[in-house]
Amino acid sequence: MQRFCAVLAGLSLTALGVAAVDPAAFKAAVELYQQHKPLEAQKAFETLAQADGKNADIQFYLGRLALQRDDHEQAVACFExxxxxxxxxxxxxxxxxxxYGLAAQKAGLFSKISLAGKCQAEYEKAVELDGKSVDARQSLFNFYLQAPGFAGGSKEKALTxxxxxxxxxxPRGRQIFAAYYANEQKYALAxxxxxxxxxxxxxxxxxxxxVGRLAANTGQFLDRGLAALRRCVELPAPAGEPGHAAAHWRIGNILxxxxxxxxxxxxxxxxxxxDPxxxxxIEALKKL
Structure with missing residues (x-):
């Protein structure tokens, strides 16, 4: 749930390393991403990558788009x-x-353990490089909370x-503690x-x-969850947050x-x- 829009706004395109591409085209591609237009953004960043295949920021956005469409192989390639x-x-x-975390979800047991270790190492490196990044710390929290102990999980480290x-x-801290309580099945506290x-x-x-996700996952507070999600689709989705496609899907889960x-x-x-x-x-419609 990374909120890097302000960072992007505060940096010059040269500082971002996009001197080899059209700055206006790069800015337009970023705006498409921020507006949750994945198909248009994908096409725009692919065009930019053809002009400069060694631009790290372009690879970053291509990786983010790959994550959105659940393509772990492409995401790993871009971020690496x-x-x-x-x-x-x-x-x-x-x-x-x-x-790596997405890849681990789809891997066999032995590969899963290896990928989980890589996932943990990258999150810890991100926090080491930027200790003020709430987004990186949240991902590390989620890893510690969800991973089994033999794969690096630790409730104590999660609480830290x-x-x-x-x-x-x-406010984010409250959301994090809510996630902790939900994991402990203390749904009212969450x-x-x-x-x-x-x-x-x-x-x-x-x-x-x-709130909607909690309702959809637990079967509790369904009316509250439905109202919350319906309000979500009336609001602009912040960059890095689950978009309206996810909110509508959760609404479907509750219904x-x-x-x-x-x-x-x-x-x-x-x-x-x-998001077509x-x-x-797609899977929910097949099962309905």
Whole structure:
């Protein structure tokens, strides 16, 4: 859930290493990505990559787009190239960790353990390079929380990251603690953490989405979750957050749980209208 828009705005295109490509074209491609237009963004960045195959930032965005469409092989290739080109950029290590994590989910047992180790190493490197990156710390928190102990998981280390995130960004810290409580199946406590954020920021997209996700995953608080997700699709999705395709898919999940199959179908179709290649919605429609 990386929020790097402000960083991009504050840096010159030359500093980003895009001197070999048309700066206006690069900026336009970034805007397409930020506007959640994956097909147009993919085409734009592929064109830029043809002009400069050694541009780390272009590889970074191509990797992000590959992650969005669940293509772990392409994501790993792009982020490994970005890291090789610019080894000291925390963003690249962070998202390479994401790519290894996605690859691990799809791998066999022995490969899964190896990839989990690579995922952990990249997240830890990202935090080492940029200790103030809440996004990198959140990914490391998720790894520690979700991975089994033999693969590097640790609730104690997860809580250490949660406390540091809360110090750096109190609202995000509440969201992180909510994730911890949800993992412990303390769903009411998780919802209470999100409610504290929404009390001050009722249109906080991330918290609204996570309330919906909590409902969809647990089967509890379904009406709350449905209302939260429907508000999400009325709001612009921040860059780096699950977009409207994901929100519509979660709406479909909840409607299925409520026995409303026509409504669920409409939600999955709305998801694919937002992103025609959104894999979870494609699979959900097949199973409906």
């Amino acid at each position: 190239k970005a890291v090789a080109l610019v080894p000291d950029d925390a963003r690249f290590h962070h998202r390479l960790g994401d790519a 990251q949660a406390e540091e995130i809360k110090r750096l960004d109190p 919802l209470a953490e999100f409610d504290e954020v929404l009390k001050d920021k009722p249109d906080d997209y991330t918290s609204l989405y996570q 299925e749980k409520q026995g409303d199959k026509p409504g669920a179908r409409a939600a999955y179709e709305a998801s694919l209208k937002a 290649k959104f894999p979870q919605a």
